[in-house]
Amino acid sequence: MKVFVVNCGSSSIKYQLFDMNDESVVGKGIAEKIGLPMGIVSLKIEGTGEKVERELPLPNHEAALNTVLELLTDKNIIRDKSEIGVIGHRLVHAGECYHSSVAITEDVIEKMTECNDLAPLHNPHNITGVRTAQKLFPKAFQGGCFDTAFHQTMPDYAYLYPIDYSWYEKYKVRRYGFHGTSHGYVAQLAADHLKKPLDKLRVITAHLGNGSSIAAIQNGKSVDTSMGLTPLEGLMMGTRCGDIDPALVFFAARKGVSLDDFDKMLNKKSGLMGVGGISNDMRDNWKAIHEGNKRAGLAIKMFTYRLKKYIGAYAAAMGGVDAIVFTGGIGENDWEARQMACEGLEYMGVEFDVPLNKTVRATLKEVSKPSSKVKVIVVPTNEELVIARESYRLYNESKKK
Ligand code: ADP
Numbered sequence: 001m002k003v004f005v006v007n008c009g010s011s012s013i014k015y016q017l018f019d020m021n022d023e024s025v026v027g028k029g030i031a032e033k034i035g036l037p038m039g040i041v042s043l044k045i046e047g048t049g050e051k052v053e054r055e056l057p058l059p060n061h062e063a064a065l066n067t068v069l070e071l072l073t074d075k076n077i078i079r080d081k082s083e084i085g086v087i088g089h090r091l092v093h094a095g096e097c098y099h100s101s102v103a104i105t106e107d108v109i110e111k112m113t114e115c116n117d118l119a120p121l122h123n124p125h126n127i128t129g130v131r132t133a134q135k136l137f138p139k140a141f142q143g144g145c146f147d148t149a150f151h152q153t154m155p156d157y158a159y160l161y162p163i164d165y166s167w168y169e170k171y172k173v174r175r176y177g178f179h180g181t182s183h184g185y186v187a188q189l190a191a192d193h194l195k196k197p198l199d200k201l202r203v204i205t206a207h208l209g210n211g212s213s214i215a216a217i218q219n220g221k222s223v224d225t226s227m228g229l230t231p232l233e234g235l236m237m238g239t240r241c242g243d244i245d246p247a248l249v250f251f252a253a254r255k256g257v258s259l260d261d262f263d264k265m266l267n268k269k270s271g272l273m274g275v276g277g278i279s280n281d282m283r284d285n286w287k288a289i290h291e292g293n294k295r296a297g298l299a300i301k302m303f304t305y306r307l308k309k310y311i312g313a314y315a316a317a318m319g320g321v322d323a324i325v326f327t328g329g330i331g332e333n334d335w336e337a338r339q340m341a342c343e344g345l346e347y348m349g350v351e352f353d354v355p356l357n358k359t360v361r362a363t364l365k366e367v368s369k370p371s372s373k374v375k376v377i378v379v380p381t382n383e384e385l386v387i388a389r390e391s392y393r394l395y396n397e398s399k400k401k
Helices: 061-074 106-114 123-136 149-153 166-171 180-194 248-254 259-268 271-276 282-290 294-318 328-333 335-342 354-358 383-400
Strands: 002-008 013-019 024-032 039-045 051-056 084-091 141-146 202-208 212-218 221-225 323-327 375-378
Touching (some): 024 061, 039 061, 180 212, 180 375, 180 383, 202 328, 212 294, 271 294, 323 328, 323 335
Parallel strands (some): 002 084
Antiparallel strands (some): 202 212
16 A cells, blocks of 8 residues: 655645555655746655756646656556555644544535634645645545644643633634654654653653754653644744844834734744844854854754753753754754753763764664663654654554444
8 A cells, every 4th residue: 555645835746645554655755846937856766866857837737646646657666556555645734623533525625714813824735735636636535744743742731822812712812833743753662762661751852953843751641742823932943043032023013014024034034044044944054153154043042042051941841851852953963052062961860971972873872871870862753653643543443344
């Protein structure tokens, strides 16, 4: 059985095709620049490592997915699309509706549509992805994992904002949290590594990519996380600001800054990009530092300092911590960022192994000393695999009914 995992954005579709016999990825890639005069569809064939790219106009998501299917058949990865029995969608926002992955029905799509206001940059495109897949694969099972679902276990005192309560009642304004699929997955792998049940552990998971978030996971349940109503809150990110004084909104308004420009500033021109002024990419910032750029240095200092503050806060929230997990492009690869974030955490029982940490990249490995009370573990994330597994599980369950 082949499971096709899709992550649909406004102008791109990332995809991975899994063979569930051994959970291997047989092909993956991205269709980009949908809706622009010229689009690109790429495919990397796992196993051989061959890469193929096709340039052609992609007027809409259907054209993009059709081109992906053509590439997959031309390269003999599938005979035809009927081989794909399950589609797994990466979905962003389900409000308070779903606590776990779902079989996508009209009711689910309706609930997602109701959440469009909460995730205007993501939800409408996710729905387009679902509709397109339903059209192209009318017989396939459609499953999906919501980024928000894992965090639905947060207690009310963690997810509510200290504002007029009626905003929660009327508009469902609250913390939802994102990257849930990743936080749940890496926490479980960390527990497996420690040979302890996750429901007996207190784990802090730091997912550090272009978007970054951190979660407190107590006895297997998310009890707090840094992203909020939207993915703008919390840690400093590549281009997003994370936590700031909300009064900046009034300040900007009084300076005559338009709502759109202010939105752009906080979402696209802040974070590493905004402070360092070089790039949203961590690697570019390190390169700039080595070339003597002081602002890039300040940006990374702020990034890791704010991360450390959250680690301390979540340890306090859980009455201690057994393991701190680093994941995402930065968490998995950037030894310097990990070292900076863990510097000075000896007081809470972290004995960081500085030389060992320098050697660890993109692999599951403990980077604390064996004597460390709190284990620090690098765990590569794999959200697509979780989506493939969950959608396949739901498909099998649906067959039994
Ligand atoms: P996304 O959130 O888009 O999925 P990723 O998880 O791939 O992003 O993370 C992207 C970030 O990871 C970028 O800031 C990139 O610079 C950083 N990164 C990737 N590889 C390395 C590396 N070897 N060293 C430092 N940073 C890295």
